Amino acid sequence: MPEVETNPANQAEGSTDEHDRFDDFGYAMDKPSLGALVSVAKLAIPYLSGMTWVVPVILVFGLLASAAEGLGVGVIVLLLSLLISGDVREMGEDEGILGAVIQHALALTHGSLPLIAGLAFGLILLRVVSISAHTMVTTLVEARVSDRVRQRLFRSVLTMPLEALGRRRYGDVLTVVDRHSWSVAEAIDSLAGIFLNGVIALLVGALMFALSPLVAGIALAGTLLLTFGLRGFDGPAERAGAAASDAARDVNARVIRVLQSMRTIRAFGQQQPQIDAYAGESRRLRNAAVRSDVAGGLPEPISHLAYIGMIAVIAIVARRQSLSYELILASVALLYRLHPYASAFEQQRLHLATLLAPLQAVEELTSLAPETKARRIGPIDRFHSALRFETVTFGYIGQPSPCLDGASFSIPASGWTFLDGESGSGKSTIVNLLLGLYPPQQGRITIDGVDLSEIEPAAWLEQVAVAGQDVELIDGSLLENIRIGAPDAPVAEVDRLIDLVGLDEVVKTLEQGIGTRVGERGLALSGGQRQRIGIARALLRRPALLVLDEATSALDRRSERTILDRIIAEMQGQAVLVIGHRSMEGLPITQRISLPQRDVITGATPDAA
Numbered sequence: 096m097p098e099v100e101t102n103p104a105n106q107a108e109g110s111t112d113e114h115d116r117f118d119d120f121g122y123a124m125d126k127p128s129l130g131a132l133v134s135v136a137k138l139a140i141p142y143l144s145g146m147t148w149v150v151p152v153i154l155v156f157g158l159l160a161s162a163a164e165g166l167g168v169g170v171i172v173l174l175l176s177l178l179i180s181g182d183v184r185e186m187g188e189d190e191g192i193l194g195a196v197i198q199h200a201l202a203l204t205h206g207s208l209p210l211i212a213g214l215a216f217g218l219i220l221l222r223v224v225s226i227s228a229h230t231m232v233t234t235l236v237e238a239r240v241s242d243r244v245r246q247r248l249f250r251s252v253l254t255m256p257l258e259a260l261g262r263r264r265y266g267d268v269l270t271v272v273d274r275h276s277w278s279v280a281e282a283i284d285s286l287a288g289i290f291l292n293g294v295i296a297l298l299v300g301a302l303m304f305a306l307s308p309l310v311a312g313i314a315l316a317g318t319l320l321l322t323f324g325l326r327g328f329d330g331p332a333e334r335a336g337a338a339a340s341d342a343a344r345d346v347n348a349r350v351i352r353v354l355q356s357m358r359t360i361r362a363f364g365q366q367q368p369q370i371d372a373y374a375g376e377s378r379r380l381r382n383a384a385v386r387s388d389v390a391g392g393l394p395e396p397i398s399h400l401a402y403i404g405m406i407a408v409i410a411i412v413a414r415r416q417s418l419s420y421e422l423i424l425a426s427v428a429l430l431y432r433l434h435p436y437a438s439a440f441e442q443q444r445l446h447l448a449t450l451l452a453p454l455q456a457v458e459e460l461t462s463l464a465p466e467t468k469a470r471r472i473g474p475i476d477r478f479h480s481a482l483r484f485e486t487v488t489f490g491y492i493g494q495p496s497p498c499l500d501g502a503s504f505s506i507p508a509s510g511w512t513f514l515d516g517e518s519g520s521g522k523s524t525i526v527n528l529l530l531g532l533y534p535p536q537q538g539r540i541t542i543d544g545v546d547l548s549e550i551e552p553a554a555w556l557e558q559v560a561v562a563g564q565d566v567e568l569i570d571g572s573l574l575e576n577i578r579i580g581a582p583d584a585p586v587a588e589v590d591r592l593i594d595l596v597g598l599d600e601v602v603k604t605l606e607q608g609i610g611t612r613v614g615e616r617g618l619a620l621s622g623g624q625r626q627r628i629g630i631a632r633a634l635l636r637r638p639a640l641l642v643l644d645e646a647t648s649a650l651d652r653r654s655e656r657t658i659l660d661r662i663i664a665e666m667q668g669q670a671v672l673v674i675g676h677r678s679m680e681g682l683p684i685t686q687r688i689s690l691p692q693r694d695v696i697t698g699a700t701p702d703a704a
Contacts, residue, residue: 510683596658
C-alpha cells in the first residue's frame with residue numbers, strides 16, 4: 096500500500112467518521128439528566144487535586160450566609176413591626192424560633208430603633224460578604240483549574256500519537272483547547288454554586304418549618320412541583336449545548352481550513368463558496384446558541400411566577416388560620432429569600448447538563464496523551480556504531496497492507512547512506528520511525544544495540560536533524576525559524592550557516608535582516624528559500640545523523656551542487672541519510688538501500704502480483 100508521504104494529520108481535515116471526532120451529540124443524547132450531572136462531577140472534580148480546602152471554605156461561607164439570612168429576617172420583621180406599631184412590649188411573646196430571635200434582638204438592642212436598624216444592616220452585610228467571599232474563592236479556583244486544563248490539553252496535543260491527531264480536524268482540536276477548556280472551570284463553579292445555594296436553601300427551608308409547618312409545607316409542595324416541572328428543560332438544554340459545541344467546532348474548522356489553503360482557494364476563485372459555507376455554519380452556531388440560552392434561561396421567569404403564586408396561596412391560608420402578622424411577614428420574607436437560591440440551584444443544574452459534551456471532549460483529548468514511560472537511557476553523546484531497523488513492519492490505519500513489511504537495514508554512524516525507492520515504498524515512513532513519531536508495529540529500531548523505545552526521546556532527537564522537501568516554518572522571524580534547531584545558538588553561527596546555504600544575498604535585501612518575519616508557514620518565501628532555511632536549521636543542530644529528504648528539490652542544479660558540497664564538508668565524520676535525490680553523482684555514498692516497489696493501489700510488490 097502506498098506510503099503516506101505527507102503529514103497524516105492533514106489527510107483527515109474533512110473526516111466525518113464518528114469515531115474520529117469529538118462527538119457532542121454522542122455524549123449528550125439519550126442521557127438521563129441525573130446521570131449527566133454525575134458524569135460532569137466525575138470529570139471535573141479530579142482537577143481540584145491539591146485544593147481540597149475549597150469544600151470546607153465554601154461550606155463555611157454557606158453557613159454564614161444562611162445564618163445571616165435567617166436571623167436577618169427576624170430582625171427585619173422586628174424593625175418593620177416597630178416602625179408600624181411603635182410598641183415593643185408585645186413583641187417576642189410568640190413561641191417558636193421567630194419569638195426567640197426577636198427576644199434576643201430586643202435584649203441586645205434594648206429596643207432602640209437605631210440599634211435594631213444597625214443590627215439588620217450588619218446581618219445583611221454579613222450575608223453579602225459571605226456570598227462575595229464565596230465568589231472570590233471560586234473565581235480563583237476557576238482560574239487555577241482552567242490553567243491546569245489548558246496545560247494538559249496542550250501537552251496532549253504535542254504528545255498524542257500522530258495517527259490519532261490525523262484522524263481529527265484541527266478545528267475540533269482547537270475548539271477543545273480554546274473553548275472547551277473553560278467548561279471544566281464552569282462545571283466546578285456550578286458545582287460550588289449548587290452546593291452553596293443548596294445549603295442556604297435547606298437552612299432557609301428549615302427556618303420556615305420552625306416558624307410554621309403549614310406555611311413551609313405549602314412552600315415545599317410548590318417548590319417540588321416547580322422542580323419536577325422544570326425537568327422538562329433538561330433534555331433540550333443538553334441537546335442545545337451539544338449542538339452549540341458542535342457548531343462552534345465547525346466554525347473553527349472552516350477558519351483553519353481557509354487559513355491553511357488560502358493560496359489555493361484564491362487561485363481557484365473559491366472565496367464565495369467558502370464565505371457561503373461559513374455563513375451557513377455561523378448561522379447554525381447562532382441558532383444553537385440561542386436555543387441553549389433559551390433552554391437555560393426560561394426556568395428563571397417561570398420560577399418567579401411560581402413563587403408569586405405560592406406567596407398568594409400562603410397569604411390566603413395564613414389569614415384563614417389567623418396567624419400573627421409577624422409570622423405571616425416572616426414566612427413570606429423567608430419564602431421570598433428562598434426563591435433566588437432555589438432558582439440559582441436549578442439554573443446551575445441545567446447549566447451542568449449542557450457542559451457534559453464539552454467535558455467529555457476535554458477528557459477524550461487529554462486521554463490521548465501517552466502515559467509517561469520510564470526510560471532506561473538518558474542523555475547520550477553520539478551513536479558510535481549504527482542505527483538498525485530490525486524486521487520493522489509499519490502500516491497506517493485504513494491502509495490494506497503495511498508500507499514497510501519486515502524492513503531490515505542499518506545506517507552506520509559515519510558516512511553517507513542513500514535510501515532509494517519509488518513513491519509509496521516507505522521512505523518518509525522510515526524518517527518518521529527513526530524520529531520516533533510512530534512506534535514500529537513489529538520489529539524494533541536500535542541505536543548501538545539499544546532499543547529506541549528505551550531512550551529518552553529528547554535525548555535521541557538532540558542527535559538527529561531533518562531537512563526535507565516541505566519545510567514547516569513558524570510565523571516568526573528568519574532567525575527564530577533557523578534557531579528552532581538550536582534555540583541557544585549564537586547569532587554569529589546562524590549568520591555563518593545563512594552564508595553556507597546561500598541565503599546571505601536574500602537577507603541583505605530584507606529591511607530587518609534576519610529579524611524579518613517570514614509570514615505564516617513561510618509563505619512570504621519561495622520554495623527554494625524555505626528549503627535553504629530548513630538545511631541551515633538542521634545544520635545548526637550539529638547532528639550526529641543528518642537526514643536529507645528531497646532537501647534540495649526546489650533548487651536549480653548549480654545551487655544544489657554548491658550546497659551539497661558544503662554539507663559534505665560540514666558533516667565530515669558524521670552520518671548522513673540521503674533520500675530520493677535526483678542524482679547521487681558527486682556524493683560520497685558509502686552504501687545504498689533500495690526499498691521494494693509497491694503497487695500504489697493494492698500495496699503489493701511486483702513479485703507478489
